[in-house]
Amino acid sequence: MSLQFRGQVISTEREDGTSLMAPDVLIFRYPKEQITSKSLFIVQPTENCVVVIQGQVQAVLPPGTHNIQSPQNPLSSFMSRFRYNQLPFDTVALFVSTTRHEVRIQGKSQTDDLVPLDYEVAVYYRITDPSKLVINVQFAGAFFKDGELASYLSPIIDQEVSSILNQVKLVDVYKKFGDISVAVTGALKQFLAELGVELISVRVTRLIPEDPELRRIIQLRDLGLEVEKAVRMGLARVLTEQGNPASVNMAIGTPYYPNLTTLVNLPQRLLQFSMGGKEVEKDEQDQPKGA
Template sequence: MSLQFRGQVISTERDDGTSFMAPDVLLFRYPREQVTSKSIFIVQPTENCVVIIQGQVQAVLPPGTHNIQSPQNPLSSFMARFRYNQLPFDTIALFTSMTRHEVRITGKSQTDDLVPLDYEVAVYYRVTDAAKLVVNIQFSGAFFKDGDLAAYLAPIIDQEVSSILNQVKLVDVYKKFGDISTAVTAALKQFLAELGVELISVRVTRLIPEDPELRRIIQLRDLGLDVEKAVRMGLARVLTEQGNPASVNMAIGMPYYPNLATLVNLPQRLLQFSMGQGKEGESNEQDQSKSS
């Protein structure tokens, strides 16, 4: 990661006007070697800056400009308390996004009748306590993003979704959207509060069978067809893609009797004998018996 710094200014803004705080970034770890006692912290309106010194949170800087040398600054108070002339080398500045974020978490579950389902849950949240978030999560790179938080939330969501879906039949699954949202909201609200994050809302955005053919049958059923007709139409589509002439009969629900020649590759003479000449032979034998 290439960085360009304007003197001793510590900020998430680059020289070209862009920001390190992308829409999906929750935390940005400022390079430690750039944090000195002559640095000026500039915190943007949508951020807080958590300063960690010697493994402890020493300050949470709100939006604005913060000069370490000013007496009212909590970092200068730290230096005066320990009689430091400059900030220790192990000073870490973590910029935290305080705006609204969204993350979508996908997974798999199954119903009581063992039908596999794919689900997707959208979670909307914002950070309310930057220091608590920094203390309760771990990340090794320069960024902690929404996808990293999703790794924390996925097991909780999977447990709550499966606890409901495993007890209902497929025909009743779509009546449980509200129950799933309520259960996931209750579990995430408590967990995120421990991270210093406020849960805004939870929404189930997708809950469909894993099998695409079963999804089409359900769609046909919801259009007004009964289950039997929906299954026939689904099978008819499969037969049509295979070029099978029985697809029309499957769609209308009529038996399909193909010509025998299309099923059994028999010589033409044998077919004529079995279908036509056999009857003529029987009539000749009857005539001969009558004449005798």
């Protein structure tokens, strides 16, 4: 008897107390074969339920308990209008989350001096019009999640980020965090409003060169080193990892000649010495025999 009653309840709560609405789930499509005219819709406080019948949104059920056969229920009004004794088989119940969500979108761009950059933008939002979201997104499975919404937002964010980064040099990139946030916020706010989503805020969480060596050089520069010294220290680290003894010389900025004799080949019978600041060259044959 309890199992039969449980089968008539349309809800995102499982029998063991867990929920089908995970933190990253925006929409859950309830199996339509379990929806009947005797079903009891139970909508949780963090959800709305959008009921679609024959391809049209017929009701948006707020949190609470909804009996289809109740005279005040919009679904019963639908059935009486068309003189249906029961809900058509083509009835879909879509549970939509109304809590605050976050999605992080990553991409690549480049500066005016052709330096590749990796960026990450965090977008915070909540759904305010569930029926509008259901109408404007497509998904094949039972769930529509944050990551799928990110695929809608990624081209817009990439366009706004690149429109700013492509016009600045690398040295000025980190002065543009505010401009990037403003540009992305303006574009996303208009787009998400068309989906029934309220944009809460946008934050640029990462903007770094793609090359790890260049990232380290910039970090050393920001610590107070001159650019030339920062480059030397970066190269010295690479040489150290390779086990090259020239790493110390690279770090302090002095030449390193490991095998000077192989670089400078002097004639065996030619002597070079300094006397009074003047260089004198003599052949060994011209020296006295007693020398």
